[in-house]
Amino acid sequence: MSAAVxxxxxxxxxxxxxxxxxxLAELGHRVSLVEKEKxxxxxxxxxxxxxxxxxxxxxxxxYLNVRIKNENITLYTGTGVEKIKHHGHEVVVTLTxxxxxxxxxxxxxxxxxxxxxxxxxxxxxxxxxxxxxxxxLEDMFTAGKVTTTDGSIPSRVGLVHCVGSxxxxxxxxxxxxxxxxxxxxxxxxxxxxxxxxxxxxFYMDMRMYGPYYEELYRESQEVYNVNFIRGKVSEASVNIxxxxxxxxxxxxxxxxxxxxxxxxxxxxxxxxxxxxxxxxEASGLKRGVNRFLETGxxxxxxxxxxxxGVFYAGTCTAPMNITDTISHARAAVSETVRYLNSR
Amino acid sequence: MxxxxxxxxxxxxxxDIPDDHFFYVxxxxxxxxxxxxxxxxxxxxxxxxxxxxxEDPRHTTCTGIGYHGDIVPFETIQTVVARHFALATEAGYxxxxxxxxxxFGIYTxxxxxxxxxxxxxxxxxxxxxxxxxxxxxxxxxxxxxxxxIYKFRDxxxxxxxxxxxxxxxxxxxxxxxxxxxxxxxxFPNYGIGGAEFPHxxxxxxxxxxxxxxxxxxxxxxxxxxxxxxxxxANRGYSVFATRKKLESMEPYRPDMxxxxxxxxxxxxxxxxxxIKEIDDVTYGHDxxxxxxxxxxxxxxxxxxxDPWKLGxxxxxxxxxxxxxxxxxxxxxxxxxxxxxxxxxxxxxNLINS
Numbered sequence: 001m002s003a004a005v006x007x008x009x010x011x012x013x014x015x016x017x018x019x020x021x022x023x024l025a026e027l028g029h030r031v032s033l034v035e036k037e038k039x040x041x042x043x044x045x046x047x048x049x050x051x052x053x054x055x056x057x058x059x060x061x062x063y064l065n066v067r068i069k070n071e072n073i074t075l076y077t078g079t080g081v082e083k084i085k086h087h088g089h090e091v092v093v094t095l096t097x098x099x100x101x102x103x104x105x106x107x108x109x110x111x112x113x114x115x116x117x118x119x120x121x122x123x124x125x126x127x128x129x130x131x132x133x134x135x136x137l138e139d140m141f142t143a144g145k146v147t148t149t150d151g152s153i154p155s156r157v158g159l160v161h162c163v164g165s166x167x168x169x170x171x172x173x174x175x176x177x178x179x180x181x182x183x184x185x186x187x188x189x190x191x192x193x194x195x196x197x198x199x200x201x202f203y204m205d206m207r208m209y210g211p212y213y214e215e216l217y218r219e220s221q222e223v224y225n226v227n228f229i230r231g232k233v234s235e236a237s238v239n240i241x242x243x244x245x246x247x248x249x250x251x252x253x254x255x256x257x258x259x260x261x262x263x264x265x266x267x268x269x270x271x272x273x274x275x276x277x278x279x280x281e282a283s284g285l286k287r288g289v290n291r292f293l294e295t296g297x298x299x300x301x302x303x304x305x306x307x308x309g310v311f312y313a314g315t316c317t318a319p320m321n322i323t324d325t326i327s328h329a330r331a332a333v334s335e336t337v338r339y340l341n342s343r
Numbered sequence: 344m345x346x347x348x349x350x351x352x353x354x355x356x357x358x359d360i361p362d363d364h365f366f367y368v369x370x371x372x373x374x375x376x377x378x379x380x381x382x383x384x385x386x387x388x389x390x391x392x393x394x395x396x397x398e399d400p401r402h403t404t405c406t407g408i409g410y411h412g413d414i415v416p417f418e419t420i421q422t423v424v425a426r427h428f429a430l431a432t433e434a435g436y437x438x439x440x441x442x443x444x445x446x447f448g449i450y451t452x453x454x455x456x457x458x459x460x461x462x463x464x465x466x467x468x469x470x471x472x473x474x475x476x477x478x479x480x481x482x483x484x485x486x487x488x489x490x491x492i493y494k495f496r497d498x499x500x501x502x503x504x505x506x507x508x509x510x511x512x513x514x515x516x517x518x519x520x521x522x523x524x525x526x527x528x529x530f531p532n533y534g535i536g537g538a539e540f541p542h543x544x545x546x547x548x549x550x551x552x553x554x555x556x557x558x559x560x561x562x563x564x565x566x567x568x569x570x571x572x573x574x575x576a577n578r579g580y581s582v583f584a585t586r587k588k589l590e591s592m593e594p595y596r597p598d599m600x601x602x603x604x605x606x607x608x609x610x611x612x613x614x615x616x617x618i619k620e621i622d623d624v625t626y627g628h629d630x631x632x633x634x635x636x637x638x639x640x641x642x643x644x645x646x647x648x649d650p651w652k653l654g655x656x657x658x659x660x661x662x663x664x665x666x667x668x669x670x671x672x673x674x675x676x677x678x679x680x681x682x683x684x685x686x687x688x689x690x691x692n693l694i695n696s
Binding site for chain 2: 122126129
């Protein structure tokens with residue numbers, strides 16, 4: 001090992017952590033990649049196809065798996081990171097199994113948790129059959145079978161935007177950014193798999209911020225006849241035939257709407273992860289009003305933490321899509337290398 | 344429907360309800376709406392459960408209807424409620440038991456306001472002292488009377504003379520439960536089971552042998568709503584709201600409706616009469632109406648109280664079909680007798696009569 005080779009610990013083996021680990025290893029550094037689950041991949045593992053181009057998620061999973069197949073990377077799975085502190089010229093990382101590892105720097109990439117849909121009690125998730133989350137719908141796409149709990153083909157599906165996002169009632173004022181385009185992508189996939197099925201999206205605003213998102217939104221209407229209704233679903237229940245009944249205010253038509261559905265999909269947003277929260281609290285890392293990790297500077301220090309030698313990558317700082325997560329991870333690597341070279 | 348999902352929510356919204364020693368505050372309207380309910384609650388608490396219930400005749404309306412009708416200012420209602428607390432303090436009681444859901448909402452709103460704006464509490468203390476010379480301690484607990492019956496529901500079940508079961512089939516009666524908006528919608532943590540899937544009445548119904556109906560318009564307004572009813576021009580809207588609920592529950596063939604709010608029980612009962620008069624439509628079995636009971640009346644039936652002493656005859660929809668199903672013998676000819684045995688005038692066109 002040359003004198004220039006450094007040891008960096010990457011906390012979290014999702015998209016950001018895998019990309020950061022791969023980029024550091026490519027530069028010749030020794031990397032310990034720590035993932036709390038049994039295998040790396042994070043939330044991407046649950047995706048079937050990606051927006052905006054319906055690319056199979058497996059392609060990106062494959063890219064990242066190849067990225068971390070590097071002799072410079074040691075992968076630890078089934079253990080999380082409990083605490084990080086700066087000591088002398090090093091950082092000391094304590095794993096949840098009690099192991100302490102010394103390193104030259106650390107990158108935190110603990111990601112996000114999906115909003116727990118149970119908390120929006122009015123939607124009846126976990127109570128009424130056929131109220132599912134966007135992640136569970138993605139599982140159905142992977143299985144190639146979108147069906148109701150009794151195995152029948154749904155004839156009408158509703159997708160509810162902003163579940164756990166932009167919602168003071170659940171203490172989440174932030175926009176999770178990717179749910180709108182996910183809904184559009186999933187609506188198209190339902191229409192592709194079930195051409196006879198009507199699909200309705202219930203939204204507050206359509207936030208099509210990324211490249212080709214607006215085009216996808218237009219395509220969903222022009223080619224796939226997805227219906228978009230501006231209004232939040234206020235409550236769900238079931239009728240005597242166990243069919244879902246929802247109430248919505250159609251704010252463009254200016255009237256309340258009641259509709260029966262065979263399936264309701266909750267577009268669950270992103271929240272600061274529990275593991276990241278515990279790590280932040282144990283390590284004295286600042287968090288913002290949105291509870292994600294607060295970066296050193298919002299504009300030009302977006303990978304910097306308040307601990308010397310510790311950097312941030314990906315959605316532990318804010319909701320972002322895969323493209324932005326990978327860019328953010330690469331920027332974290334750049335900041336880390338700059339720090340190591342300046343010591 | 345997954346009952347475990349409901350249990351998960353119910354477990355999150357439980358509250359500590361004292362075991363004994365309550366300062367009971369009556370409703371200003373319930374005694375005319377349901378003449379026997381409050382008396383039944385006190386009788387159950389004192390005679391069946393052996394609890395200490397204290398009442399002070401100087402207790403007044405909470406002025407909640409005026410407050411929600413925009414004619415009583417918030418400062419005034421805070422002072423009125425502070426006076427109630429002063430009466431409880433003077434009598435040595437720390438647990439308030441509230442008969443009315445509107446009052447319950449008022450008390451919770453005021454206590455929460457004082458928690459977040461202590462300067463308003465200080466101002467209210469000053470106003471009360473200036474007006475009456477009284478001082479007060481904040482109560483240690485406030486519970487709606489239905490919370491208290493919920494707490495003792497299993498004890499009541501052990502003393503039950505009747506159950507919510509159709510004795511001719513042995514099957515549970517199908518019961519619609521309706522919770523007043525001001526019970527938990529403003530502050531879900533104050534209500535047992537929260538706001539979306541309240542457990543307070545469900546718990547009683549299930550403990551006493553009945554089955555609960557979850558129908559699409561379960562959460563819909565009962566038809567009361569202060570502005571819908573108090574403003575005469577809006578009363579059509581009030582009837583429409585009740586009708587929407589009745590139409591939604593009709594396919595489930597409910598045996599009864601039970602509510603914990605004065606307005607809810609009142610309007611779901613009275614508007615059945617109105618709808619029958621206007622359109623000749625009813626929503627129960629075989630052309631009958633659906634009896635609407637308060638939870639105290641339901642508890643009283645379970646404990647074997649005389650239905651006519653509970654005041655069931657003063658509802659527009661009579662409970663005779665329900666009583667027959669439960670196996671309760673009650674002579675309809677004795678319904679409208681005064682205390683001295685003289686016959687009272689009988690209302691015309693009662694449903695199920």
